[in-house]
Amino acid sequence: MELTNLSVIRSLCEKYGFEFSKTLGQNFLVNAAIPPKIAEEAETDGKFVVEIGPGFGCLTKELCKRAKKVVAVEIDSSLIPVLNETLAEFGNLEIVNDDILSVDISALCEKHGEKSVDICANLPYYITTPIVMHLLESGAPVKSVTVMVQKELARRIVSTPGSSDYGAVTASVAYYTNPKHLFNVSAGSFYPAPKVDSAVIRLDVIPENERIPVKDKETFFKVIRSAFAMRRKTLVNNLSAGFNMEKTEAAEILSSLSIPVSVRGEALGNKDFARIADKILMRNG
Ligand code: SAM
16 A cells, blocks of 8 residues: 555545544655655664654554564554554554653663664654654653654754754754754645645764763753843843843853853853853852
C-alpha cells in the first residue's frame, strides 16, 4: 500500500471515517520521496526508534524496514485501527495511543531493554518546541532527534549568535545538541497543505559530561529566557527585569566577566550565558 498516495489516503479516510484534525497538526506526507529520505537521514538501521505521530504510517513503514524496533506514539485514537491495517506486516512495531508529552521515554527504553533511543518524526506543528524540549529535558538516553518542523523554526534552531534568527530556542537546543539542517520540504508535499514550508533537521545529542558546565541548570535557562525576553533591550536591562536586580548590579556582573555592558543577548553564546548564570548564583549564595 502506497501510504503517500492521495487516492489511498482518501480511501482509508472513507473506510475508517477519518477526518483530518487541524488542532492535532494533521498534515500527512503525500510526496513519496520524503519518508525514505527522512528515515535514511535518521540513520536508524538496527536501532531502537521512537516515532511521534505516525498518522497513516508512511514514515513508520520506512523506519520499520530499517530499525530493530519501532515504538510509534499517536495521540489520536481514531488512527489506531488504520495503523493496525497499514502496518500489519511489521513484527518489530509497537503502536502506543498516547500524548508524547506524557510518555516516559526512559521507561520505554527500560521496557524494551534498550540503552539508547533515536527519535524520528514529522512533528505536529502546534506543539513542536514543547515536544523537542520534552525529549531533551527528560534525561532519557536520547541519542538523536531527526524531525520535520516548520522552516522558520528550523532556521531559528540552527542559527548562531549575532543572527536575527538566534533566540532562546536556539540557545536552549544548542545546550543539549549539535543541530543540523538537512533539507527543505515544500508545503505541497503535505495533505492538507499547510500555509508554510517545512524543513527536516537533525539534533545529535551531546553526552551530559561534554555539555557546557553550569552550576545550576535552572539559573542558566533563566538567563537565556531573560536575555531574549525583550529583543531590543540590552542584556543589562533584561537581566535586571528577569532577576529583579538593579541595573547597576547587572552591569557589574557583566563587567566582572569582561562582557561589554551595552551588549544585547543575541550577541552572546552559551559559554557566556553559563558564566553569567554562575556569577548570579555566587551573588545569591
Ligand atoms: N507521520 C505522518 C506523516 O508524516 O504523514 C503524520 C504527521 S502529522 C504532521 C502529525 C501527527 O502527530 C498526527 O498523526 C497527529 O495526530 C499526531 N500528534 C499530534 N499531537 C500529538 C501528541 N501530542 N503526541 C503524539 N502524537 C501527536
